[in-house]
Amino acid sequence: MNLKILLPILVLLAAVGAAWAIMATKPQVVQQSAESTVPSVNVVRVQPQSLRINVMSQGVAMPREAIDLVAEVGGKVVQVHTAMVAGGFFAANELLLTIDTRDYDYAIVAAEAQLAEANRVLINEQAQVEQAQSEWQALGEGEPSALALRKPQLAEAQAKLKAAEADLAKAKLNRSRCELRAPFAGRVLSKQAGLGQYIPSGTVVARIYASDVAEIRLPIGTDQLAFLELPLGHAATKSGHWPAVTLRAELAGKSHSWQGRIVRSEAALDDNSGQLYLVAQVAEPFRVVPDRPPLLSGLFVQAEIEGVVRDGLFALPRTALNSLQQAKLVDSQQRLEIRQVDVLRLEADRVIVKAGLNPGEKVVVSELPVPVAGMKVNAVEVPHETVQ
Structure with missing residues (x-):
């Protein structure tokens, strides 16, 4: 009986002790000062x-000049320059392709014979004119007619001589056109004629472009024109009137830059975008520079155009x-x-x-x-x- 009475009392005392321990060990609230909440x-x-306000744009590098190399005479291709392949380099006035010249050489010989004949006829006619004048002075009376003095015959002989000279010049011109030469230093974009091929007059034998200067068309919003000093509305007499431009592009996993200059603006705003296109030029885009590749035609570039300084x-x-x-x-x-x-x-x-x-x-x-x-x-x- 004593155990039955004592056990509940012990349980009650243990619960009271546990509650007191919890109350005694509860965490204390630390009052933080207002200073610690200030961010x-x-x-x-x-x-x-004073800042220079540059203008950003972008464009594609293109050659200054790109043309079709066209044969002006027909014939068989007998010689092709080693540079006449896509990507080949050539110098100005370099012989790129030769057409068979034999027919044109024969034409020169025939024209020279006609010229010699016309010259002989003219000399003979001049002698007859002198003889007619002498005979009229000796036997004639009054004013002689032009026909009596053989003036029409002399004029005909002189005209035939000029025609023969022109035929010879034309034959030599056609002979010179058998040699297709580069009008500028550049590269071959594509080739359409090969060795041994017969090509008629007017055939495009290659597409070539100049490599001395690269051009980039850069669109500029009309609001950005306020930050550029451009000679709009009149021709610039000096290149210094146009701002410099820095071109940047990623190539071969690296970032590269090229220096150029704006050289002109196009004549009108673009119909679709309302923007003005400026044209930048980079001289000698294929010049070898350490750690910098050439400015390849067709490369997309970012442009930073030198702007005005404002205070x-x-x-x-x-x-x-x-x-x-x-x-x-x-x-x-x-x-x-x-x-x-x-x-x-x-x-x-x-x-x-x-x-x-x-x-x-x-x-x-x-x-x-x-x-x-x-x-x-x-x-x-x-x-x-x-x-x-």
Whole structure:
């Protein structure tokens, strides 16, 4: 009986002891100070600068001149230059293809014979004219007629001599056209005629292009023309009137660049896009340069056109503005201010502000989840690393 009474009492005492232990060891609530809830933000001190506003575009490198090499006379191809293959290089006035000249050599000989005959007839006619004049002076009376002095016959002989000379010149011209020469230094894009092939007059034997200069058409929005100094509306007398341009492209797994210059603008805005096309030129695109490949025809390139310099601008990282083009600033009391600014242009790695900021102000460049005007912040000044 004593055990039955004592056991419940012991269980009750154990439960009370456990409850007291739990109450005694519960975690204490630590009161945090208001200072620890103030967020830290990175800021930069802004100063007005003189910035060059370059304009970005893109295009495809193309040769300055591309033509069809056409045979002006017909005949059998008897010689082809080793460069007459797709991609072959050739020099200016280099002989690329020769057509069989024998028929044209024979034509020259025949024309020379006709010229000799016409010259003989003319000499004979001149002698007869002199004889007719002598006979008239000795026997004739009054004013002699042109026929009596054989003037029509002399004029005919002179005309036939000129015609024979022209036939000879034409025969020699046709003979010279048997040799197809390059009008400029360049490369072969494609070949349509081979050794031993008969080609009629007017046949395209190859497609060639000049390699001295590469051209790139660059579309520019009309709003971007404000950042470029272009001699629009009149001819530029010096190349220095047009801006320089840097072309960049990925080739063989590496990034490469070429220097060029804008040389002209096209005559009208594009009908579809409303953009103006500027034409850039790169001299000697195939010149060998260490660690840089040639500017291949057909290569897509990014272009950075040298723009004008403007004063009083502020260059900030893209993170300095929100989608509403508002900047977050920190005042002397370490409180946040949200201000609308006037953006001149957004670029890939920076934003250029033309109004709305004052020299020396602190602009927040780090992320702030829920910015509220007037909230307390801890400003940490960082170096200004914006690209100039």
